[in-house]
Amino acid sequence: MAADRQAPSILGFPHRPEWGPAAHRKALAGYLRRCRDHAGVPSHQAARCIHSSAATLSRMETGRSAIKAAEVERLLDVYHVHDPRERARVSDLVEEAAKPEAWQPFANAVPQALRPLLAMEPAARRIISYEPQLVPGWLQTEEYAEIVIRAYHPTKPAREIEERVSLRMQRLEMLRREASPPVLLAVMDSEVFRRRVGTPGVMYRQIKHLLALLEELPYQLKLQIAPLTVGAAGAIGHPVVHLRFFTPEYLPDMVYLEQYEGALYREKPSESERYLAILNNLCWVATPAEQTSALLEQALTAWR
Template structure:
């Protein structure tokens, strides 16, 4: 006789407030779907259990709907999940999922297309990014970020510009976390260091800031410079960000593709692996990270006032 499939468990996903509400909600959403599948229960029966529609179950299982404690408990009863440790962990995750995400204090300024990335990056184990035009957002100074944000939308009110600047510059703090910070592996084109943003002084201070960050966080930030010689490999015309999570068995990789009027997200394994291959190829062609500081110091001399 074939062994009975083991019941899914959520105990391997820790309750970590610094990862943010969305990560907890998405991990629990996938777990509820696995529990339903293990119990052999269809979406219609699950929906009847909580007096909702099948589309509501779909939204819950895709992490798109808020989780109510009583509904989750009813679903667990229906799915035959009675283990006290499992139920306690799930209750903790439901509670965490109801809290504000880190970006929500800036909700009126955070572009809607960026919010899924802002919500999930605190839970990342590794962030891999490629930036063909600008210094990566996590590494920008306030004045550099201000000029870029104003250039992207000259009609944006000054108050909202300042709010976006604060939001952008605050993202570096997750890399300074004492407990399990993400690692940022960033590739940017060499021309970024020569492209005038604002004035020579702005560029001088931005490159000085990069040097400071590399010295301050050598294990959290690995910055690669891709020379023009990478040719077609560097012809990707838009920023790419790939997130892999600490609890990756519960959270699938996420890819963010920035576009002029918004962004596209990909989380299917075949898609995320394809973009990760593109990024890894660029990393391999770029100058090794241990040579970046000397490159920055060399470029810095050209911007010295």
């Protein structure tokens, strides 16, 4: 019996503007889906209550569609959610979910495949990144980023390249914020520091930038270098990002798999745990983070 089961609650998900609208929308979407299941209301019936279709309700319940306050209020009535604390928290989340995403000022330049990652990474408690070819985007200098982006998109207009560079520079700021900043554990192949991007001066300044970031963000940034001797553990072949959030009961782990023409996302627990195991194994065999600064200092000598 639905009445015998404990009613879903959204009170465990805090109102945290620094986490971004997408995290609030996604947590709220899952809550609405659980409330409907608890109330035993079929999706087509709930959709009729808000003068919509079952497909639209499905997008709302997965966070892929905007959530309107009036519709949410009506659904809560239908699902018999009367607790004023629950409804107050829902109201806060609806308001936060309606705000612009961090990438939206650069919408014309941001590829569709990258938007879910950009939208959700501010809400992460921990980010593990593996990059086999380049310095990870969060940690690139402006000149390094511009060269990389131009190489990937040689036909794009200069204005769009500039916007992509600006957005990439902005992403690091989440590590600098005072309220619940994520921890970034980035693993790079050692060949990244031998692969010339631009002039030797660009490479020299990029490595110096990494050294400065390690000093500036000793608790939020951990950097490891995977030598060629790691063998099969480092044969992933493409960038991987694993996000773990502050509230896993509301936001499941997310995995981003970069492809040349797009990206894949994995959120099923069995898949995200598999990639986490792969990344953990790579971290285990890579050079310890405590040795990274010394290795970067050595890498500088090749670009003086």
